[in-house]
Amino acid sequence: MKSVASTSDKILDVAQSLIVAGGYNGFSYADISDAIGIRKASIHHHFPAKAELVAVLVDRYTMQAQAGLQSLREQAASPADQLQFYIDYWRSCIENASQPFCVCAMLASEMQMLPDEVALRVRAHFRNLAAWLTSVLQSGVEQGVFRLDRRPEEQAQMLMASVHGAMLSSRALGDPGLFIAVVGPEIARLRASNC
Amino acid sequence: MKSVASTSDKILDVAQSLIVAGGYNGFSYADISDAIGIRKASIHHHFPAKAELVAVLVDRYTMQAQAGLQSLREQAASPADQLQFYIDYWRSCIENASQPFCVCAMLASEMQMLPDEVALRVRAHFRNLAAWLTSVLQSGVEQGVFRLDRRPEEQAQMLMASVHGAMLSSRALGDPGLFIAVVGPEIARLRASNC
DNA sequence: GTTTGTCTACCTACTAGTAGGAAGGCGAAC
């Protein structure tokens, strides 16, 4: 329990923001070295190979995300609030530019050339997120706050795609507000579908 | 009017499929060299710098896309069919793996580290596509085949995000069928919103 | 006294890009 982040955490932090910016091939050990003032060889001491570094990074990211989503499920009053908190999290990440893209979404776009150990973990994150969204939607239906016109699994996939697509449009068009303009109506529709 | 593709077209073709697979930093002149059996220096003769190659590639892609979308507008009977043809195009690209991702969507994810000349063109493609979708939705509303609960521009952004997000999920989960499973219901909803 | 973390110094392979020349097509001058 140190007061400052450990070197390996600092390495992962920097690597993560570099991946968010430019993907797997968009950063090098030299970039990390420059950013935190440590020699390249020292990074290799903590993470012998690049694929391993990114695999550990994705593991950490997935665990953080799972923990965050799990606590959302436990703390937020209704499934509608849980969904709202989830997209609000990303809205703030994008609007204050602290993390304008999901690491796993970034890596997923490069799926075809990712080392296996990384690709498997990225795929797992997508499955986890889809499962979480499905479970939230399912609960919402049971509690009568959502009215879906598709099975919860399908609706969850649609929602996840919308979130990632909104991140991409937001980035492509350089308009942080576009994220919520796209995702907002999408979740509003789940609640208001009272035909 | 040659029977075979010119060298520069072959270079662009190969570069495009390499970008679709791994993005801007995911290919090199050596990769193209290997693929079409020409020396690296010869590629530099046609495209002196990498940024220029990709800029020309995006220009070509955008022009092809614009031409295709334009002819869709002119040929397909109703706006609903136009939309259906559009997503059917991508469905077949993804299912037969001929082009499992949009070049500009791929590049958009790397926006932050793209050379300006490329980034500007990618952004233009997003604007063009959004404008086309807006115009199709608008016509659909006027002809009474669509019933939107948002302004056409907003609905177009939502649809575009859905398409790109569906491509990403499809790739991340290695499930080509997921694309249509996500996008299909999304456009079905535009037609069936007869509350 | 071994483990941990960092360093300097190095390696090989690859990156984008350049210099300069050979081979051939083509139109004009003689």
Add this chain to the structure above:
DNA sequence: GTTCGCCTTCCTACTAGTAGGTAGACAAAC
């Protein structure tokens, strides 16, 4: 109708710089 110069295309051979990764020394901490 052949020679001339220009242009295009491709080549070999090279550059400077960067990629991921390694070997081994050193100091502090356990």
